[in-house]
Amino acid sequence: MSAVVDAVQVLVFPGLSFILSYTLFVEWLSRKTVARLQNRVGPLHTGWQGILQPLADFIKLMVKEDITPAAAQARVFNLVPVVVFAIPLAAAFLIPIQSLTGLYSYDPVASFEGDLAVVLFLLTLNALAVFLGGWCSGNLFGAVGATRVAFMMLAYETPLTLVAFSPAILAGSLSIKKIVDWEVAGFQGFLAQPSLHGLLVGLVLLVGLAIYTVCLLAELELRPFDMSEAETEIVHGWQVEYSGVKLALLNSGHYVKMVLAAGLMTSLFLGGPSGPVLPPLFWFLAKTSFCVVVMSNLSALFARFRIDQLVSGAWRYLVTLAILQVMAVLALKGVV
Amino acid sequence: MSERQFVIPIGPQHPALKEPESFYFTVDGEVVVDVEPHIGYNHRGIEKAMESRTYIQNLYLVERICGICSNAHQTAYVGSVEAVGGIEVPERAQYIRVFMQELERLHSHLLWLGVAAHEIGFDTLFYYVWRDRELVMDLLEEVSGNRVNYAMATIGGVRRDLNPDNFPRWRKAISKVQERTEYYIKVASTEPTILERAVGVGYLGKGDMERLSGVGPNARCSGVPCDIRKINPYLVYDKLDFEHIVVDNGDVFGQVLVRALEVLESCKILQQVMDEIPEGEIRTKFNPLGRIPEGEAVYLVEAQRGELIHYTISNGRNMPYRHKVRSPTLGNIPSLVERLKGSYIADIPIILAGIDPCFSCTDRMLFYDEGKDRSWVWTEEDLRKYRREWFKE
Amino acid sequence: MVYVSLEEQEKFVAGLEELGVREPTLHRVNYGFGRVSREELLEVVERLKEAGFRHITTISAVDMEEHFEVVYHLRREGFSLSLKVEVPKDDPKVPSITGIHPGATLYEREVNELMGIFPEGHPNPARLLLDYDWPEGVYPLRKEETVESLREKADAVLRDLDE
């Protein structure tokens, strides 16, 4: 019996099928948000309010001719899109959404001590795959885009990891599920009996959330940090030579990563999929959609930075802030 | 070229260039060491074609030298022909020409502000500016009947009159544009990401700019006063009250500033034209096949992108013996190359866009029209057949 | 000097003769023409630059049937002077003025390419506008060329390339 439940969990809900369809929704939501901010309507005529637009794009790309340029290193070039698509998808299994075992249970499909570290590791691996993909595409713009991806990784990886570990330190566990449990318990305790300590923890986590959001914009290659695929500078950067199925996978991989990032953000800072009255699924969707809207908003509000500005800015401000934040966390925990 | 340097070709098809030109950048890491412009992908040689067309036919030809500064080219062309032929232009017509010229400047500068925002990745601003540009396009369409190639000027005057009944509505639209531009200036001068990408980027000082004979906003942002409307007035610009916008920032931010402030000045001029336009004829008669007496004349116009020169030589026939056009972009390329050296790859698009390049003006194509062969119509069936045949090969 | 009266401008134009400009004439307010010989060109342009003509608007080339004419359009604040140089057809060369006006590089390349008047001493007289496959020695703006003849010559090169 439990094997059947596990299979359904992995393949249908909250696993593969659910995440993929949610990915399509997130793509629509993000495009629509950006369009509205830019005084346009965005996709409109494909399904209700254009909600099927991402699906149409995906299918169209899947049936398009698939070109491998002669100058590219074919094996790596063809493998990278699969990797870029699969990595965030695998990591998304570790995010608590909704369990089939109980209406109010949100056990992830897989959970173990240290899965937070695994998720962060997979995100880094993803960036490395992207670097290889650009480098091996046999195009000058692809190569420039790839080096930029590597540079960006240097910039955002450190603060991102530092900040992501701060809730883990407070919760005393590296399991995402346990962090969510700690957050829920802590929040309920705070509501029952407000304390200065609880307030400070909340504030410190809020700072962490801000740093984390900025790093995510870079991780997701959203504006103002999309220099690795800057259209006006280096065409589409590392993606320039990809077409057909490979482009479809890259495109979807991007939005799976967005779902993963929003899910991680929710789990680490916003109390995960828990909330009053309604089941976790609703709260997961509400909170991650909110995160996506916020990120799309931010990406529409700024001009693109230059790569050197990102690197120096990240090390000057973000890393300092992240270190201060971790120190504050340690102080609150009573370690220092 | 050392081992660490490599060459990046940008263009002829590149998203940062809306037109087919290419630049070969020698870069060292992310820094540009040398630039070699390759222009001519748009060379049509209109100059040669003009020698075999009548003066009136040439009107439509010069307009299509460039779709963005079509009116500037036309104004300069009719100006030079009228100067050769000694044809008087009624004052009302001169006012209308100024009106068109300034409307065109509005649309072109707004277009540029949008494109510049797009080049630094600020698409939201691009969409906002282009939304407001549509207000100007509506005005242009209402005045001339066309959105892009207006066909307003003709030898001896203009072809369409302004209807004073519409003035209150136009005034409202223009003040709206003005208000919006003021807001964009505020955004551009306070938004930190824009400042990061614009201030100090592509700097060129006054001395270098003068040495390289730069023109237009590109030169005025480096402190060279070169607005032809002020220093060499034509039409009725000497009767109108507007500022000579010169700043000495010398960088991309200065270019943004000059253009944005010029938009405001253009709004001022447009309002003045509507206040002061005299009654009267809008053109003196000119026979479409008419001859222009022997002679030559130079006519300078301040197009949106800078000083535009048309030089006509007539040998007494109804076609020009020689007509020379030099568009502002060609004059700006030497200073552009100088601006690009030492900049970052990421700054190439914005510096390129900074001079508001218009290569279709720059490389005029030689062309010739037989007037036959033009009206063939393809049916859908023909098209299908053609496609099938083509694919078979 | 911005927009002075006609009399003042006439006086100004007459004064240009002292700088070496021959037959200076005022065409209309703000515009004047003048002549200079090929040998004196550099000297006169240099002197005019000192006198305020620091901007070069463009260089035109005209095929006058018996000879070529190269016209240097110089500008100072409030005055545009077109300086004509006669160039014989059997020796189509002019000294390059890029040493004095670096902004003239592209204009000289254009004249060289479209009219075939070589700027001697130009740092990089490479092809600028025409196709890389354009036949050597065919200058589109010369009067002896018609559109048909140009087309014929250019297509011949393309046919050769195809074969």
Added chain:
Amino acid sequence: MSIVTWARTRSPWLIHFNAGACNACDIEVVAALTPRFDVERFGALLKGSPRHADVMVVSGSVPRKIRKRLRRIYEQMPSPKFVVAVGSCAISGGVFKKCYNSMEGVDNFIPVDAYIPGCPPKPEAILDGVVKLLKSAGY
């Protein structure tokens, strides 16, 4: 209508190629993206790389120097691909017909699927042309 056709007609990604046009058509193509016209409503996006595009929007009369690039960009696009010729010049050479330096229209080099006449066509016309192309593309 099969799902593939549905997807293809709903998601035309454009690439704009200026083959020696006078800018008039080009700014109208760009204007079609902006808030008043907004082609993204129909799922169209302007892409920079030919590898990503389905529809090539060409303007201009193809001068000699650009001809090789035109072919190359077209060949870089993955099929199925469409070409839309915008403006009189791209259709037949327009005013540049019988000109030694113009190669008389885009269809001498690549097959064209839709012709949008005008000098320049208005953004509405360009939108209409793309939509009509998609409707007739029931291959």
